[in-house]
Amino acid sequence: MNGIHDLGGMDGLGPVNPAKHEPCFKEEWERRMFGLFVSCFAGGHYNVDEFRHAIERMDPAHYLETSYYEHWLQSLETLLTEKGVVTQEELDQRKKHIAMEDV
Amino acid sequence: MPTLTPDIVPGLIATGASARLDEDVAPKFSVGDAVEMKNINPVTHTRLPRYVRGKTGIIERDHGVFAFPDTGAHGQGHKAQHVYSVKFSFQELWGEDHAENMYLYIDMFDDYMRPAP
Amino acid sequence: MPHDHPHPHNKPLSDVELRVKALESILTEKKLIDPDAIDLIVDTYETKIGPRNGARVVAKAWSDPSYKDRLLSDATAAIGELGFSGVQGEDMVVVENTDDVHNIVVCTLCSCYPWPTLGLPPVWYKAAPYRAKVVKDPRGVLEEFGVNLPEETEIRVWDSNAELRYLVLPKRPQGTDGMSEAELAEIVTRDAMIGTDVLAAH
Numbered sequence: 001m002n003g004i005h006d007l008g009g010m011d012g013l014g015p016v017n018p019a020k021h022e023p024c025f026k027e028e029w030e031r032r033m034f035g036l037f038v039s040c041f042a043g044g045h046y047n048v049d050e051f052r053h054a055i056e057r058m059d060p061a062h063y064l065e066t067s068y069y070e071h072w073l074q075s076l077e078t079l080l081t082e083k084g085v086v087t088q089e090e091l092d093q094r095k096k097h098i099a100m101e102d103v
Numbered sequence: 104m105p106t107l108t109p110d111i112v113p114g115l116i117a118t119g120a121s122a123r124l125d126e127d128v129a130p131k132f133s134v135g136d137a138v139e140m141k142n143i144n145p146v147t148h149t150r151l152p153r154y155v156r157g158k159t160g161i162i163e164r165d166h167g168v169f170a171f172p173d174t175g176a177h178g179q180g181h182k183a184q185h186v187y188s189v190k191f192s193f194q195e196l197w198g199e200d201h202a203e204n205m206y207l208y209i210d211m212f213d214d215y216m217r218p219a220p
Numbered sequence: 221m222p223h224d225h226p227h228p229h230n231k232p233l234s235d236v237e238l239r240v241k242a243l244e245s246i247l248t249e250k251k252l253i254d255p256d257a258i259d260l261i262v263d264t265y266e267t268k269i270g271p272r273n274g275a276r277v278v279a280k281a282w283s284d285p286s287y288k289d290r291l292l293s294d295a296t297a298a299i300g301e302l303g304f305s306g307v308q309g310e311d312m313v314v315v316e317n318t319d320d321v322h323n324i325v326v327c328t329l330c331s332c333y334p335w336p337t338l339g340l341p342p343v344w345y346k347a348a349p350y351r352a353k354v355v356k357d358p359r360g361v362l363e364e365f366g367v368n369l370p371e372e373t374e375i376r377v378w379d380s381n382a383e384l385r386y387l388v389l390p391k392r393p394q395g396t397d398g399m400s401e402a403e404l405a406e407i408v409t410r411d412a413m414i415g416t417d418v419l420a421a422h
Contacts, residue, residue, distance in 0.1 A: 001145065001146050001147060001148065001149070002144055002146075002153060005329055005330065006152050006153050006154075006328070006329060007328055007329075007348055007351045007352040008152050008153070008154040008155075008328035008329075008351065008352065008355045008356070008379065009153075009154040009196075009197070009352065009355055009356045010348075010352040011352070011353075011356075013348045013349040013352045013353070014349050015349060015364060016344050016347075016349045016350045016353065016361055016364045016365075017344055017347075017349070017364075018342070018344045018364060018365055018411070018416065019342065019343065019344065022342055022343060024265060024266045024270070024339065024340055025262070025266070027237075028237075029234075029236060029237045029240040029241075031258075031262040031266075032240050032241075032244055032258060032262075033240050034261065034262060034265070034340075035257070035258025035259070035261040035262050036240070036243060036244060036247070036253065036258065038107070038115075038116075038258075038261050038307075039106075039107045039247075039253040039254070039257055039258060039261070040247070040252070040253065042107040042111070042115055043105075043106060043107055043252055043253065045252075047175055047176075048120075048122075049148055049172040049175040049176035050175075050176050050177075052148065052172075052176070052329075052330055053147075053148035053176040053177075055330065056148065064348060067343075068331060068343070068346040068347075070236055073236065073239055073240060073243075076243065077239065077243065080243075080247075085247075085250075085252065086243070086246050086247070086250075090246055091239070091242050091243065091246065094241075094242035094245055094246055095238045095239060095241075095242040098233070098238055098241050098242060098245070099232070099233065099238055102232055102233050103232065106251055106252055106253060106254055107253065107254060107257045108254045108256070108257055109254065109256045109257050109259075109260045111257070112257050112260045112261055112264070113260075113264070115306075115307070116261070116264055116269075116306050116307050117305055117306040118305070118306050118307075119305070119306040119307040119308065119309065119310040120307070120310065121310035121311055121383070122310070122311070122382075122383035123310070123311055123383070150329060150381045150382055152328055152329055152379070152381060154328075154355065154356075166311070166313075166382075166384055169382065169383055170383075172382075186382050186383075186384070188313075188384075193356075196355075196356075197356055202371070204372070204373070204374040204375065205358070205374070205375045205376075205377075206374070206375070206376050206377070207355055207376075207377050207379060208376060208377070208378045208379070209378075209379040209381055210379075210380065210381055210382035210383075210384050211382075212382070
């Protein structure tokens with residue numbers, strides 16, 4: 001698809017901003033997200049092409065504003081709900097529950 | 104497939120899952136061939152980026168037979184085919200004002216290419 | 221448990237944090253994942269897999285001409301000789317920098333990267349500016365990394381859009397003739413193996 005992910009040759013996206021040193025993961029949720037991706041892949045819930053395509057289907061503005069592991073989160077939610085492994089309702093309710101316990 | 108448990112993790116990470124296929128598929132192109140990238144615009148998944156569509160390059164290396172992502176992303180099977188390293192000049196990709204000694208190499212599937220006219 | 225990492229209770233969990241926790245909690249409940257496996261995966265990539273692996277490959281290639289030949293002709297097998305293999309390094313290609321040629325690696329469509337030899341990619345490699353610019357203006361990108369190559373140097377940019385993964389074999393810097401393989405491995409930077417760094421003379 002002619003999506004926002006197909007970036008080669010696009011101008012005006014700003015500087016590369018290379019950092020000499022940075023941690024492997026910046027936040028705890030990124031660690032969990034990385035492990036979730038590997039675990040669900042190993043569990044046979046999707047292949048890498050489906051995973052990439054689900055990222056490509058993200059809203060373009062949201063794609064540019066969010067980080068790599070948030071792309072992964074979005075892709076995992078999309079695929080697991082599309083394939084009926086979890087429902088959006090289950091995810092929403094669990095989120096609410098965790099947020100309530102957090103305070 | 105089984106749930107990934109800690110005992111499986113080291114073997115999984117050390118082995119991975121190659122997309123290379125042990126299938127006897129004839130290559131459509133040979134090293135040295137001039138090839139034109141097809142101008143395709145599917146709304147489905149493809150690994151043929153826009154910036155090489157319609158451009159002409161040279162086959163530099165045949166990597167062997169791999170699964171085709173354009174079908175694999177949509178439950179349509181592996182469609183095993185050869186993948187090649189294809190070399191493009193920056194002048195071909197971006198215009199004559201680019202330096203002569205700059206090249207782009209990209210890995211292209213048989214289905215993305217036709218012989219250059 | 222490490223996956224219930226405590227967080228300071230001065231700010232509520234973000235939406236992203238809640239989504240990840242919800243997913244992990246539901247999948248654990250359904251027994252589709254094992255949180256202990258996630259701990260081990262994370263620990264492996266934080267402590268065992270990283271650019272030090274790639275540096276060992278480079279140092280060996282600099283020290284052993286027959287290894288270098290094997291590395292350039294069958295990179296996957298040669299890298300495997302040192303025990304590095306697996307996820308996102310299943311099919312490797314190594315490209316050599318010389319006096320005349322400089323190579324740079326990118327994945328314009330996502331962020332493909334050779335995990336067994338370089339670890340997980342840095343943020344800039346995954347972000348839009350690098351992926352967009354390096355295939356059209358690699359010299360401009362190199363300048364941002366403080367690298368200025370002579371005009372005569374041929375530049376080759378490798379877009380790893382399929383399932384081959386690329387590692388750059390940097391040029392061995394001058395003044396390193398007497399160094400051991402272990403000492404050489406210490407001077408190889410991650411960025412030099414992506415192609416956005418040139419190693420300084422010693």
